[in-house]
Amino acid sequence: MNNKTPTSAYLNSIENRLNEFFIMIAGLWTFSVQFFRYVFVPPYEVYEIRKHMNELGIKTLPIVSVTGFIIGLVLAMQTQPVLARFGAEAYLPGSVGISIVRELGPVITALIFAGRVSSGIGAELGSMRVTEQIDAMEVSAVDPFKFLVVTRIFACTFILPILTVYVIFIALAGAYIAVVLVQNMTIEYYTNAVLYSVEFGDAIPGVAKTFVFGYIVGLVGSYKGYTATNGTEGVGRASTTAVVVSSLMILIFDMILVKITLWLWPTF
């Protein structure tokens, strides 16, 4: 006889999910500590890092280009009528530029990067785990964590800021197209207006936080893949949960980092 009431079954499932959540937090913390322990210890696996940076950058480039261009275009198209209401259309390049550089460029790039890369790393390492390739590496006296995880986290951490800078320029180009469509503005005027409004103080914290976002994408993808269990089903789960968790963490850390930046540099 099944003694479980719907309420107790529901409470049990909440308890299990909470358990899984805290296990994941502890796992991510352990992975982080291990990453910083290994990253400065030779051999540095430069070839692997360069290979991953190439692959990750090229894999993400088309999608971030399209998205960046459309975001810039749509943002300018949406902002123009609002500014027109106050007779402030001249501020369009500046306001769009600041939005893109400070927030939209870094966060949108990071979220797309998470969707594309975190799931890929989760699936790749997950399938290596379930087909015993990670065990084979370990038994051949090569540390799989250093070779597979450290190199991927490092590559993600340093490729995302480069992609972000690229996306910012693409989005600004998209915004320019929209401005030309609705206002008669020359490229010189647009460029000068953007450069006049956007300062280094806007760009540096915006791009700097993408190092953290890149780290999160690499960390979560690697953790989910490296600890995958239950065969191909586990690989699929590792891949999808990697995207969800890394996207959520990017948004949470964005909130924290913006608050810290505003606290440290009130003018930002």
Next chain:
Amino acid sequence: MVEIYNLKKAFNSHIVLDDVSLKVDRGENLVVFGRSGTGKSVLLKCMVRLMEPDSGKIIIDDKDVLSLDIKELNNLRKQIGFLFQSAALYDSMSVRQNLEFPLIRHFDFSPEEREQKIISVLEKVSLLEAIDKMPSELSGGMRKRIGLARSIITEPKLMLYDEPTTGLDPITSKEISYLILELQKSLNMTSVVVTHDLLCAEIIADRAIVLNDGKVQYEGSIPELTSSNDPFLKNFFSHEFIKEN
């Protein structure tokens, strides 16, 4: 070469290895039989600490495996080859890169010396033509042979085989079995082979043990075990099915 004393391993409440003790002499080929789920692969994984046993002692080449730190363990692992059931080739690397992988990390060979070693080991497994292929382009038997080549390229003293002929046709199985025997003789290796394949065992075994209920229940040469009147062994090795009580 290998001594195991009172090894125990359980997963939650399920006891897999219960007080397993065994010895393998240098240069000997030991075959481990047992029904599925009796802990044969777990035994191999405990020997190289891919799994941590709950208790017991494992001595390999006079070293107490369970008390080694990671650096000492990796030094010992360099002297051990492991052929996984699925061959476990790194699927993002070509055959050449798979074979190069341990050489680059553990030896100071020049590129020419490395190439020479790769060619020599591929010739041993008769797959020189596969040198630039990716693992996905290889058949099951070829993957096993490349896996074997990768394991022996560092010339280990001890080879551990986890079901080396599973999933292969009888002819390829025999080829692999004779290859294992030939390599063991030419490189003077000690081997522990987990298998269900009686033909493979007959070709390579000097001695065999049978794991049952987490314990080493039977030990002897293959003819001794196959001709035994013990009901379990009869059931295990004969073609007819005898229902257990």
